[in-house]
Each structure stands twice: as C-alpha cells, then as structure tokens.
Amino acid sequence: MPYIPHTEAERRAMLETIGLPSLEALFEDVPAQWRFPQLNLPPAASEMEILDELNVLARKNRAVGQFAIFLGAGAYHHFVPSVVDHLASRGEFATSYTPYQPEVSQGTLQAMFEYQSMITRLTGMEVANASHYDGATAMAEAALMALNVARGRRKKILISPTIHPQYRQVLRTYLPPDSDLAYVTGDEVLTAGISDLVVQIDQETACLIIQNPNFLGELEDVDGLAEKVHAQGALLVVVSNPIISLGLLKPPGEYGADIVVAEGQPLGTALNCGGPYLGIFATREEYMRRMPGRLVGETTDRRGQRGYVLTLTPREQHIRREKATSNICTNQSLIALRAAIYLAYMGKQGLRAVAELCYHKAHYAAREITQLPGFTVTTFRPFFNEFRVRCPMSVSQLNRFLLDRGILGGYDLGGDYPHLEQEMLICVTEMNTREQIDRLIVALREATR
Amino acid sequence: MPYIPHTEAERRAMLETIGLPSLEALFEDVPAQWRFPQLNLPPAASEMEILDELNVLARKNRAVGQFAIFLGAGAYHHFVPSVVDHLASRGEFATSYTPYQPEVSQGTLQAMFEYQSMITRLTGMEVANASHYDGATAMAEAALMALNVARGRRKKILISPTIHPQYRQVLRTYLPPDSDLAYVTGDEVLTAGISDLVVQIDQETACLIIQNPNFLGELEDVDGLAEKVHAQGALLVVVSNPIISLGLLKPPGEYGADIVVAEGQPLGTALNCGGPYLGIFATREEYMRRMPGRLVGETTDRRGQRGYVLTLTPREQHIRREKATSNICTNQSLIALRAAIYLAYMGKQGLRAVAELCYHKAHYAAREITQLPGFTVTTFRPFFNEFRVRCPMSVSQLNRFLLDRGILGGYDLGGDYPHLEQEMLICVTEMNTREQIDRLIVALREATR
Amino acid sequence: MSEPSLFELSTPGRTAFTLPSLDVPAAPLPEGYVRADVPLPEVSELELVRHFTRLSQLNYCIDANFYPLGSCTMKYNPKVNERAASIEGLTQVHPLQPEETLQGSLELMYRLQEALKEIAGFAGVSLQPAAGAHGELTGVLMMRAYHRSQGENQRRKILIPDSAHGTNPASSAMAGLTVVQLPSDKRGNVDLTALKQACDDTVAGLMLTNPNTLGLFEEHVLEVCETVHACGGLMYGDGANLNALLGIARPGDLGFDVMHFNLHKTFSTPHGGGGPGSGPVGVSERLVPFLPGPIVVKEGERFRLHVPERSIGRVRAFFGNYGVFIRAYTYIRMLGSEGLRAVAEHAVLNANYLKALVSPHFPVAVERTCMHEFVVHGDVPGTDVRVLEVAKRLIDYGFHPPTNYFPLIVHDALMIEPTETESKQTLDTFARALAAIAEEARTNPALLHEAPHSTPVSRLDEVKAARNPVLCYKG
C-alpha cells in the first residue's frame, strides 16, 4: 500500500504488543452497524497512471500560456521568477507546520518576520500579520477587527460599491443580515463614489472600506479622506488591489489608512485557478493587539542571540477560544513565503519596474482602444493597469470572438454592475507583449466589422 | 547585470583597493589587438523572455508524451518516480562539486557509496565506481582497463557485432587504427555470434566484449563463456543494456564477467535527447586499483564515527597525471544520485516488477505482431524487452506511417546492419499500455493494406 | 551562525530581477499618486537564494524528521502530489476564464467533491473554505441559515465539549453564536447528562470532534446525535481527525449534519510552515441548499459552476485552495478505497502501539484503545520537569515535539499522533527517547531545563517578545 511502511510481520508484532488480535479489533468503539463501509471509489492508481489521468484533465483546460490574456479582476497573471518555486518547494519549508516550537522553526519564523517587515514597507503600515486565507477573507476580518476596536459600540460597516464584488459577498456572508454584530451598507447604489460614502460616515460607523485602485481600475481620490473618517471615530480600511500597484503608487499608510488588506497572489504565485492565494493584512501599531492572525516577533534566546517566536498569542483561538480576535489557525504561510521571496527578488527597483511596465502597457492599450471605432475607454480617472471599455456588443459575445483568436478577453462588468452593461474590464501586465496588445486591437477592430 | 551583485560604488571601492583605475586596466596582459572583441550575440533576455523562447523551441519538437513510443536502442522511456526530481534537485546535491573535502560533503559521499553498493548488487560484481560519462565511454574505458590489466602485453580487443553500434564507434575513436595501444576486431562480420568470437580469443586478447541482452534484444548464451575467455588469460567485459533487464535476469557477475558496464539512464533519468546519462562501471575486487573513475570508500573520523571519503586516488589524473588509469575528472555524479534514488525507491521488489512488466508487455507485442500478415518477428532467441521485426516495406517508410498515427516506431536496423534491411527493433517498456500496443498492431496492419 | 536579516544583507543599488524592456511608448505617470520609493531590500539573486536556503536549513520538517504533532496529522506528503500540482495545464488557469476553457479544472473539483461525499457519507460538498477553521465558520453559518429558514432564529447557543480545539468556540463566536461548554466524562466522552440538560430549543447544535482531541472515539456517538437532533439542533463534526475513520465509519452515516475536512491533514498535502490548508464542508441532505457557492455540477458531459439556491454566499473569492485540491485528489486516487481504509487502520495501529510503549513512562490521560493519536501526561512526577521540558528535550533526539498543553482538560498534555506513514522502527526509537528523557528528568533534570542543546538558537524569551513586540525589522 503506498505510503504505509508496515510489513505483515511488523503488523503482527505491533498487534501483539498492543494485545489485540487484529486490526479490526482496534475499532470496537465504532457502532457496528456503520463500521467498515464499502467506499465506492475508483481503483487505486499508480504514480504513472494518476499523472496520465491528470494530464488528460489538463488538456481539457486551456491554460493561459495558450492565450494573450487580458483578464484580471482580482487574480493577476504576473511572472513568477524561478527562484520562488526553487526555494519555496524545499521540504524544510513545505513539510513543516506552524512554528510553535521556535527552536526548530527559525527558518519559517525568520522568513515570516521578513514577510511582515516587507509588507509593512509596501503598504506603509506598522504591523502586518503572517497571512490570511485570501484578500476577500482578509477584508472581512478587517471589518470584524474594526467592530472589535469599537468594542461593539459601532455596528455600521460602510463599503464602497467599487470593492471587488466577491469581496463584498464574502463580507456579507460573514455578517449576514440577521447578525447582531453589525450591518453592511454603502454599496446599495452601485454608482456611489467616495464623496457619496463620506456623507454616510457617522458615530455608528465602525469603518469605511474602499478599494484602491478600485475594482474598475481607477485610482480613488483619497485626499483628506482619512481625516473625515477619523473625525467620526471610524477606521479607514483600504483594499490594496492589485497589490503590484504599490510598486508605483502611494501606499495606504501614507494617506491615513488604519487597516490595509490585499490579495497577495500577484507576489510570486501563479493563477492556480483561484487558490491558494494570500490574504495580506496590515495595520497600525496601536491596534496590534486587536489584529487577527499569527504574528512573528523578534526576541533573544538564553545566550542572547537574536531569534524569532510567535507572539501576542493571547489574541488567538488556541488561547482565548471564543474571545479570540479571529478563528484563524492554519493560514497561507507557504504563499506568504513565496511573496517574501518575490518581494526580495524584485527588491526596491524591481517592484517599481514591474509596476511601471504594467502601467505603461495598460495605458498603451487604452490609447490604442480609444482610437477604435465603436469602443470607448470609459475610465476617466487615472488608473493603474485595469480600465473599462464600452463595447459595441455584449461582452460575452466579444469574448467568444476573441477566444477563437487566442485572446482571453477582459472581465464582463455587466453582471455585477448592471449600469455597466457592455463594459469590459481590461487588465494588462508585464506578461503582455506589445505584439499581444496589437493583436487584441486588431481583433477588436475585426469584431466590429 | 543578472547574477553580478556589484554596485557602481562597490566597483570603485574595489578598484581602489586593488590600485587600478578601471576594469579595463585589469586586462593589460591581453594582447591589445585582440582585447575586448565585440561579440555578435542576440541581446540579453530576461527570464520571462528566455522561457518564452525555449517554449517556442519546445513546440518545434514532438515530445514522447505525444506518442505511443516503441523506440529504445540504447535510450529508454521508463517512468521516473516523483521522488527522484524532488530529491536530486535539492541545492545541496546539485550545487556542490566533487567531494574533495569530505567533512562538508558527507551527503554526496554517502549517496555515492550507496550508489556503488547498489550497482555491485545489481550487476553481481564486487566494486563499482562513482560513474562514467555514459554507457559508450564506460565501455571504451573498460577496454582501456583490460589493456592496463594486461600491462601492455595484450593488444587485441575483441568485440561482438551485436554491441550497440554507437558504442563500437566510440571504442574505435578512443583506439584509432594507428593506435599503438591496441586494435579492435571481431565485428567485421556483422553476423558473428558468440561462438564465432570465442574461437578468436587468443593470448593476444586483452578482453572480449559482449552486450547482453545484445543490441538486437536477444539474451546471449553465456554458459561457459567466461571460462573460455579466462582460459586464454583475457577478461570478459559485458555491456549490460538495457540495465533494467537486471531486475529479472542473471547478472553478469553470476556468469563470470570481469568488468560490467552499462547505460544507467533508465534508472531514474528522462530521455533528455541523449544526455546527461550515466556510465555504469563495475568490476572484481582484484582489479579495483586499475579501475578508472572515482571511488568512495568507508572509513572513520577522529572520533571513531563512520564516514566516507574519495579513495584509491593514486589511480586518478590529479595525482598520477599521464600514468593515471583514466583522464576522467568531472563525472555524472548527479545522474548517479538519481540512479541511487531510483534503485532505492524501486527496491528489491520494484525493480523486479518493472522488469517483468517490460518483459511481459514486449512478449505480448511480439506475439501479436507474429500474427500479422507481412511481419515476422525475427528474434528467435529469448529476449527481454526488445525484439526484431522484419517488415514488408522499408522501416523509414513504415515509421513515417506510424508517426502520422501518433506512434514512434522502432529503430531501423538496416543502417547499421545491412543484412537486417527492413528490420525494425521494437522496444516495449512499462510505459506502454496494452491500448498503445494494440494501437501499434492496428497501425501495422493498416500499413500493409 | 545566525542568519542576517534580508535588510542587513541589503546593499543600495543591488538587484536580482530581470524584466523585458518597455516595448511600448511610456505614458506620463499620474501626478500626485506616485510614491517616492518602495523601501524593499536590495540583494542579488545569489544572496537571496543563499538566505532562504540557509533559513530553510533551520527548520525541522517531515521530510527530515519524525513530526508527531498531535491533531495535525503530519504524515508523509507524497512527492507525486507536488508534481501533480505543477502540471501547467491544470494550474496556469485564471479562475474567471469562461467555463468552456476550464473543463479540466472543473472536472477535477467535481471528482473531488464526489470523492469527499463518498468518503464521509454526505449529500453535498463545497470546496470553498480555505482551512479547517474556515470550514467551521462556514458550517456554523449554514446551521444558522438553516434554523433561520425554519423560523427558528432563536437558536443561538452552540454546545462545545471542553476538549474541543480552540477554533470551535472561536468560529462559533465569529458567527454570532453563544458557546456553551460541555464537560467530558471519565472515559473522555461527552457527558451525556450534561448534554441532555443543555438541549433545548435555543440550541443551534453541537460541535463534536470525533475521534475527539484525546484521540478517543465517542462511545455514545449515536446517542449524542439523537439527543441533539431530538431538541432540533444540528450535529457539526470537526473533521480534523478524519484520518482515523477513512473506510472505518462515515460521519454522515453516524448522524452528523455538517463536517469540515482538513485536506491538508487527512489527505496529506504539505502544511507549508503553517498553511495553506483546505477545509471543504460536507453536509447532509437538508443543508445542501445552504452550501457556499459556487460548487461544480455535472450536466451531461459538461461541468458547470452553480450556486445552491439558499446558499449562505461565498466564504472566499473564487473556488478555494485549488492547488490543495489537486494534491488531495491525487492522494485519494493513489490509495483507492482499500488504501484509505489501510491508512486509518495503520494510523490507529501506530498510535496504539506507541501508546503501549510510552505509557509506562508517561501515563495516558484516559486508558482506552485510542484512535489515531493519544494524550499522556508529559510531566515527570517527583521532579520539577513539566511537559515543556520534555518536549524541548525531544528536539535533541532529532524529533519534532508532539503537541503540548492541549487538550486543555489534561494537565501537562502531550498529544502524540504518529500517523500511518511512520515505521515501527521510528516509533521504537521515539519511545526509547521518551523513556530516556523520563530517566534524565530524574537523574539530570538540568539537561531538560536547558534543552534543546543542539539547535541554532536555545530557548527563546517569549515574554520579552510579547512585552515589547518587535514585529518588523527596525534596523
């Protein structure tokens, strides 16, 4: 049997030590009528066979390498440098667990400490945790933290409609309509802008959550926003997607955010059909004891050497149980490690460079599309690498046309934003060559003929 | 510049320490007229670009995953278990070099010691070295060793015509016609069998080299052969290809071989278009000081602990220079490591199992082909997993036909063996499913319609 | 030698990255939006590789060490799973691609859903939750939604045994429920009397870990389920310990209404130094409409995403930790039904065998045939040695310490889960080490108080770390 080392002789010897006659005898506590069900599963495969089977499945997909891809909307096709897989796949990182025993986990601990350090620098914040499940759950936990900071005295979670629709859905799952904890509002009017939200901030408001660049790609006008939020005693939560934008743009810490969350997938992790991804979570020092998630701190050992440990654990479920700041236990550590490797590899200059490539290529694409008859770029504010295009036909129809030409078109905004019917969210990254963009332009022109 | 860490400030500081004004000044010894040539190479690529470029090249190949493959003839398509890549790609194995410093190389040394141990068991010999370049060069070195054992008193290298043609070519390159060291004979008559060779053994003969299973797939009749060779004071060298056959068949050590060489690629290394492969080399203890190549030996450290070192180095070029047993320095250590991992993974039962799969599937294919009108299986002796088929058309024509049907046909024997015109050497391994074999049969039948 | 921080290794102006040069005209940068710089480290590729390689070498891990961390199922992570999860056609796909270009991935998810249903006896599965605790939250939210749909919004109490993992009460609290703790009886079961007293029409349900965190199968599981059901509550199963039950019993058959799987535990995906995991939820018929969506359904030969009609909504973006799905699916396929049963049998065999070897030196909390793990008192009576010292000393013997101080109901708990992938020889060596340590505790306790001795750092000052938190590089 694969992975089970026991020989028949060993099994016998072990049962003898235990004093039982058979393996079956180990399970007498299991109700007899339900014991040993016959599972109806396909027969066991060898390595060779399962890899064949999976390769057959793989051929039923069309992988992004076969396309020019202009789809983003929360998951981004960036280059993953070769060092990332090489290092993150080392058994020492991959097959260890939560570093409860710091003496034999300094590798994970120091790497996480460095991840935290780089995330604070990237976001302009003071503390970052060691990861959340993904951007969406990180945002939901940010809302819970804001409620927690307000100690139950504020119940309004104000959200911008230009936050990723799936993130808003997750928040509403976490805080269902009959929740006693809070209520979520702000996105009922899908065209509401920041100024429309600002007037809704009141003494009931635990936090205002915005996404910047917002889901439609625009850079929000955040001048003075934090002041207005803070004036009402609320917190400003910023979803910093796509995270690569922080290579170029002012970080939320600079404009007064209290909590920053983001999807960390673009930092060294492949698209992977949506996961495992990385929830980034950062805040200010004053709130650190109310943060969810694991935190690694620096300390010294008995010989006075520097070392790292999990710290501020009284926030966590294994100590505080129902009073914990979050239920999170297993997190996305290995993906955070990938992000740490990615950020260190790109470094100060590289992250800027990749962000600029995204920016310039997206703007080139937008300029070219502007010149196409029938298409209008409807993003009027500054944007990073995603922008809206109004199309002369339905987006799904257009996307099918593009697909036949080896192009994976943009996100259909009409589903989430009925007023944006026939609008497509186009995403351009450093992976898109000029040739690909030009190919898109040609195809769009053809589509209208 | 990739991989070069220097900043401009560091370059300046370092030049200052050296006392030179510029990088150029480091090269004053280089003749001025040839200094700093302009190299005409394509502009530097980024990681992203080179991977794209290589993927374009890859698409110009047809990889074996796209075929049912029946081609062997010295390179074999076997399954490489996942553990092999996982372990052999660890930086500690891949980015170290020859273990001259045993205290910091016990990993490589012990792994090589275990490789040597498993090779001796597999071949039935007493000592094995830590690898040669490939099977062909290992055979050439075996001939040189036989000359060496005879201390120059014997110059005849007798070889069977059913040794892999490329191996015989390499041997002749090593020992060209005007060599003072030796002459190579035996394969002038391509139909010569073992008994024809035996009569040519004389007091001049340093060794007889045979391949078993031979290049045509047959198991040679080796009963009493070693005695006849030894009676004339010569050595018996056996090329044990395909090495997987030793999972099932009597090892050369059992029938009296003095030196066993083989191509180790089937033991955990992909086809790789021909390399890097693995030269296996094993012999008897009495000859160990005349062996080429590196040897790892067991010893103890100052605390009495077991440890491993390179040993019997006075055989080697770095000590003995022109008197060394071989010029080999860099060998194929990482491929030997792969073989060690493979052999340990397959283990006693697994190697037998994979050999049996090859055997039974090949015999199934042969039986099916026998029933095809127009095709004759012309291997009459017992065989392992390769056999000859006489075809009703030229092999190249047939192979083109098969290729169009997604089948990579067998090796065309007519090129090397004119008397085997229209004969194909078919190879079957555990990678060939019954469905593939049946597909081959159908295609062969169609080909004759 | 301790490894410097990335920031200490950094040199202004140094780079590692390569990127294509800009092949389009540059656009003006948006004024007022651009940051001054990104203060990230500046290292070369070699410095980077060396740094993380060296860091890795400071970890114990399953690939190098026995790692009997109770409740975590640290079994061997097959390497074929990693290879499977790096097949380009399966992984280089965007979650928002049109369904017709994603049929392979959808089919894989569908097959995994089906396999999990079959293995645990449920009517529906959603793969979305990212870890066990996330599955708990999902499950509890479904329970709430179910009661709401039944007009029983007053069911806001959840019963949780005192032996439960901390995530159970924490998840319940997050979902707005009030936690009522149930005592355990002497045999480690739920105290039935207490349960019956607690059951009324304010009860949303009971969260039961079975086998529980003592490694014991709930002897009255059917009665517990009946009791809870009788008062209108639902049975939540914490599936963290499913490794013991594969092919042995199906929680759905026993009466559980909802359960999370820990794919990273039971189905052996690497724990990654803390994650990612994956925590799909399985449910009985009546909860199917409430599953978080989308799930994958099959229509003819096509696979489609589908949101159940009364879905509680999404619990994360996209579909879940898909990369983990590939691994878990591969694992299930490699084992088949016989193999899965063998997994449970040998996990339980190993635990009972090790218990037999260890209990003469460290008494078992509850003496019964255990399932996949067992809990002993890890202190050494008559000495000042507590479980922490014993755990640290094990490191010197080359072992990762078992879980300690959990479950909370056992003083000096040492929770040992050997898993089925460990050999008798390893268990024997580990048991000998524990015996030797018990002896050392009596003859040379200082050895334990100063342990570990063989690690790059000695015992770390956790109090200092918490008093004066340094959570990022301040250099």
Add this chain to the structure above:
Amino acid sequence: MSEPSLFELSTPGRTAFTLPSLDVPAAPLPEGYVRADVPLPEVSELELVRHFTRLSQLNYCIDANFYPLGSCTMKYNPKVNERAASIEGLTQVHPLQPEETLQGSLELMYRLQEALKEIAGFAGVSLQPAAGAHGELTGVLMMRAYHRSQGENQRRKILIPDSAHGTNPASSAMAGLTVVQLPSDKRGNVDLTALKQACDDTVAGLMLTNPNTLGLFEEHVLEVCETVHACGGLMYGDGANLNALLGIARPGDLGFDVMHFNLHKTFSTPHGGGGPGSGPVGVSERLVPFLPGPIVVKEGERFRLHVPERSIGRVRAFFGNYGVFIRAYTYIRMLGSEGLRAVAEHAVLNANYLKALVSPHFPVAVERTCMHEFVVHGDVPGTDVRVLEVAKRLIDYGFHPPTNYFPLIVHDALMIEPTETESKQTLDTFARALAAIAEEARTNPALLHEAPHSTPVSRLDEVKAARNPVLCYKG
C-alpha cells in the same frame, strides 16, 4: 547524528514503488536466465525521502555557502536554467527520434554551437564531449588525426606546462601521445627558451591553459602560438578558465586551434556533486573536418545532423550532455555580449580584490595582476600549520575551502576563485576569516589541527580508507 545506510534502514518486504498492474497476458519467463533476486534495499517512500534529505543536509553547496574552489568556477547557478532544463517539450525527447520531430532540440544545439563559436572565435564546434577532460581527449585525438592526414604520423609528442591540470597529461596519454613537461618561468608563463628547445617535427602540439592555473594570463601567448605553429604543431587550449576571457579575448583569435569549453564552469550549470559537466570542443578552420559527429547544421529553415567528412568519430553515444546545453544556452541568452564581458570583468575584479585582502596574510605565488583566480602559499611560516589545516579551519567559518595542493608547482598552494557572483561583503568576510586563521595558527594551532569542529564528522582517516578499501556496504 550520523545517517544510517540505506541497507541498515531496509526491512524485508517493505516497498515504496507503485506501478500499474499487468494489463497483458503474462509470458513464461525464459528458463535458466532468471536471477534469484535483486538484493536492493527495501524502504518506504518516507524513509527514502528522509534519508536523502538528511544526506543532502550534510553538504556545503553554492546555494548555501561561499565555495571558492579554484579552477572550478563555482559561480551561482541560476534557477531559471533548471526551469529551462525541465521544459517537457525540450527534454522528453528520444535522441533517435526522426529529425523532423526533433527540430526544436536541434535548433537549440545549433544556436549553442554558434554562440560558442562566436564567444571563443572558432570556426566549428562539436557539443559531444561530456566534460572538460573528455573534450581534451577529443581535441588531442583530432590533433592526431590532423597530423595523420598531413602524413605526419610521427608527431607523437605533446608539450604540457608543469602548471597544467592533471587531466591534460592524462588525456594525452590516453590518446597515445608522449607527454613532455615544460617548465614555467618566474612570472608564471611558459618558459619560452624551453619551449623553443622542445619544438621539432615530432611535436603534435602544446596544451596551454590560459589564464593558467596560477590564474595568470600568458604574457607571451602570441609568441607561444607562433612558436608551436612554426614547428608544425597545433595549439590546444584548455578552456577551463574561459570565465576570465568572455568578451575580453577570443582564444581562436589568439591562435588556438582547438579548445574545450567547460559549460558547467563558464556557463554556470550546477556541478551536481561531481557532474554532469559538458566539454564541447571548438576548432579553427583546418580542424573542422575532424570534429566528432554528429554536429547540427542548418539547411534553409531545417536543422540536420551531420558527420564531418574526416570526423574522428563519435566520442560518446548520441549528442552529448544535452540537459547541460539547455542550461548553458539559457545562461548565454540571459547575459548577451555585454553581460558576458561583465562576467569576466567582475570575476577578475573579485579575484584581484580578494588577492589584495588575502596577500598580507598568505603570500601570493606570483605577484601580478591575476585573472579570475589566484594562488597563495597556504601554510603559515614559523608554525607547523600547512595549507590543509587552513583549509579545514575555513569550514568552521562556514566556507567551503579553496582548492589546495594544486597547482603542483606551488608549495602549499591555496587556489582561490571567487567568481563574479560573489559580493564584496562575502569577499571581505572571507578575507577576515583567513586573516583570523593566520592569527590562530600562531596563537592556537591546535584549533587548526583539530579543525573542522562544526561538522557532522571530524577529519576522516583517508589512509585507512585506502589501505583496507571498503567500497560497498558489507553489513
């Protein structure tokens, strides 16, 4: 803890492998040919992974340690090369496939041939040789074949400087040539007078390593070439040290007729604990017809295998160490011509800088501007400390020792090649360690005699290993 042998870990009946079941009727096994059994180890997959993972952890390596092994060019091995060399379409191909199904691989080999020709100034390249020494043998065989073709079969002498690597004379002897050793002059160059005396019509050629093994550029290289050519001999270049010359000078331009490349050194492919390497040979016009075949030629848009008309024949089966070609090609493409020149410049910069730091403590063998490496006397005068002790002590500082006792013409040679991929900081730290060790040699020589102290094994008894060789597990 020392790692047990695989054979010690073995348990009868244990297995790790999985294989499909037999899907065809079994054939009878051939009577009399079948062996009783294959006495291989019997371990589980986890035991196997743990064993080799632990073994790996006993190695120093470039990925974790500075590894300034002179003559070996232990530069950083880029990870993109490994990714390149695992692209399925490039690697899962059979060497005997029809050419039309192998165009991608042939094109890659063609491009590599062309790049090597351009980099070193040659008219032809064959990729076949598997390592440097194999390239030497190939080159010398070509020289012989050339002379034979000129009717000069009497040219059986080969001139080799006393500083040469051992493979030079060994390869020559294998090819049936007689080695004549040339002395070096005080500046590390070939002694011109001795050279002139040795040159006559029995000389096949001269094997010159340039930069030589002292790390010095041959100051009279043009004169040496002329002298050898004048007597009818050919110039063989040992290209092991090409890292110093990339974009700086092309051996073909300088007058070399044939040279081997060490792809694993200059073009940074991992050394794999001893190999594989790759040793292509480049040749001037007149030797092109003698190249070992097949080589790849381009015809229109197609690539074809071709055996040069007077080829010495194959030197190995198939095409050479193709997997190494992919890596080397990737490396060359990543750097381009400017990058390659920068490689050489910084390799030489690093060597001279480190020489400046080290020479106050360990005197340089020949004081000149060095190229990519330099040689010092590694003993400590006035003490009984020899270079071996210094080397071993470096291990305690976390460094792999440099090459020692080579070249043979320098007593207590310590041959240091830092390579261009190391940072100034690493060189500074290494130089400080050497200075500290020189000091320790005087104040506490026992520290050196007992070094290394920090390794899993202490110094090993090599005499015992050789006297009573144990070359395989005897357990």
